[in-house]
Amino acid sequence: MSKFARRGWRTPAECMAWVLAPVTEDVFRSQHYERQHLHVRREDPHYWSDLLTLADVNDHLSSRELNHPRVKLVNAEGGFPPSEEFTANDRIILPNLLRKFREGYTIVMSSMHDQMHDLGYFCDLMGNHLCHRFQTNLYLTPQDGSQGFKCHYDTHDVFILQIYGRKLWRLYDSPFPLAHKSLPFEQNRVSPGGPAIEILLEQGDMLYIPRGQMHEAISVDDVSLHITGGLLGVTYAEMVTEYFLDRVMHDEDLRRNLPLGYIHDPDQAAMVIKVHMERLFRKEADWRMAVDRFAVNFMRQSRPRLEGQFLQVRCVDDLDLGTRIAIRPNVMVYLSVKEDRVDIEHSGNTITFPITLSGALRAILEKAELTIGEIPDELDDEAKLVLARRLVLEGILEVRDPGLLGEKGFGLLQAVVRD
Numbered sequence: 001m002s003k004f005a006r007r008g009w010r011t012p013a014e015c016m017a018w019v020l021a022p023v024t025e026d027v028f029r030s031q032h033y034e035r036q037h038l039h040v041r042r043e044d045p046h047y048w049s050d051l052l053t054l055a056d057v058n059d060h061l062s063s064r065e066l067n068h069p070r071v072k073l074v075n076a077e078g079g080f081p082p083s084e085e086f087t088a089n090d091r092i093i094l095p096n097l098l099r100k101f102r103e104g105y106t107i108v109m110s111s112m113h114d115q116m117h118d119l120g121y122f123c124d125l126m127g128n129h130l131c132h133r134f135q136t137n138l139y140l141t142p143q144d145g146s147q148g149f150k151c152h153y154d155t156h157d158v159f160i161l162q163i164y165g166r167k168l169w170r171l172y173d174s175p176f177p178l179a180h181k182s183l184p185f186e187q188n189r190v191s192p193g194g195p196a197i198e199i200l201l202e203q204g205d206m207l208y209i210p211r212g213q214m215h216e217a218i219s220v221d222d223v224s225l226h227i228t229g230g231l232l233g234v235t236y237a238e239m240v241t242e243y244f245l246d247r248v249m250h251d252e253d254l255r256r257n258l259p260l261g262y263i264h265d266p267d268q269a270a271m272v273i274k275v276h277m278e279r280l281f282r283k284e285a286d287w288r289m290a291v292d293r294f295a296v297n298f299m300r301q302s303r304p305r306l307e308g309q310f311l312q313v314r315c316v317d318d319l320d321l322g323t324r325i326a327i328r329p330n331v332m333v334y335l336s337v338k339e340d341r342v343d344i345e346h347s348g349n350t351i352t353f354p355i356t357l358s359g360a361l362r363a364i365l366e367k368a369e370l371t372i373g374e375i376p377d378e379l380d381d382e383a384k385l386v387l388a389r390r391l392v393l394e395g396i397l398e399v400r401d402p403g404l405l406g407e408k409g410f411g412l413l414q415a416v417v418r419d
């Protein structure tokens with residue numbers, strides 16, 4: 001089990017609370033999210049050490065096959081050096097990469113949640129809680145005033161987790177508040193506005209920057225390592241656009257032409273269009289369908305890490321009514337009750353149950369942890385066990401009985417050694 005999962009997360013909300021602490025999520029949502037930056041100062045240099053350390057990155061660089069452009073170099077003055085200077089056939093040549101690092105280039109490691117198990121689990125929890133995709137990039141910057149990127153803005157919100165060393169951040173006014181990916185940063189189109197807000201981000205600290213806010217960061221003394229957690233949000237505009245494009249197939253009214261001659265009398269046309277649109281947009285049931293559609297898409301794209309699933313499956317026949325089970329905190333589950341059945345969307349799968357199980361399924365999914373015997377009594381004991389086994393095999397539930405897992409795990413190791 002990864003060191004981050006070993007922290008024993010019970011719900012994804014706990015992970016969000018950990019990222020923000022001691023600031024509460026209520027304060028973050030009401031005062032900072034999509035509004036203004038938040039610097040959480042902790043004076044706890046080891047705060048992130050269960051998630052990532054400089055040693056973890058050293059191990060990764062030393063032991064894994066690294067490829068460009070997932071791993072690349074950047075420097076505020078020199079930009080991106082030619083990849084031939086540190087790769088061969090897109091494979092990173094580590095001594096060359098580190099030579100460039102010593103020359104002042106920041107090493108950028110993109111989408112590391114796909115490469116490092118702890119970061120993957122972290123992104124599962126954050127994405128599950130926020131219901132928007134969450135990703136991680138790593139930035140390893142040389143000491144003494146090195147700067148990776150020139151002053152810029154990003155088109156997604158970022159959570160900067162300072163893992164090692166410290167960095168001086170300068171934040172400026174936003175030229176395009178909440179800049180969207182349709183407004184990507186272009187160096188010669190905008191320049192930083194207003195006096196800089198200077199923030200010295202110390203090891204263990206966190207800095208949230210809303211999308212669109214200009215920023216730059218410079219290392220101070222020692223090398224600096226930070227995670228940038230990126231919240232890849234779906235905007236209202238995207239939801240409306242995608243949803244109504246899809247509805248065109250099903251809704252005749254959306255296929256009607258604009259009023260004949262509408263350009264000749266634009267005021268009248270605007271009034272007719274407004275009335276028509278208000279009628280189309282008024283139906284709450286449509287918006288509920290839009291949410292369902294986005295939820296299912298979100299589920300289908302997610303591939304949560306199933307910690308210890310092999311050992312879970314191995315002990316599944318030994319479950320009894322006293323076995324403690326819990327929904328995996330990093331697995332997102334969407335339950336939709338139809339007329340005759342219950343569909344559960346999770347991890348790219350849809351599984352279907354008879355409608356008679358809807359109460360039991362709700363009870364299981366709403367509780368952080370329970371014993372199989374505590375599944376509602378509308379099911380008999382054997383049915384409770386069958387349902388629990390199925391949900392464990394699917395990777396939705398996990399067995400939280402150390403004895404059961406431990407004995408089986410030990411048995412497994414013995415078997416491997418004997419073989």
Ligand SMILES: [Fe+2]
Binds near residue numbers: 153154215
């Ligand atoms: Fe940035």
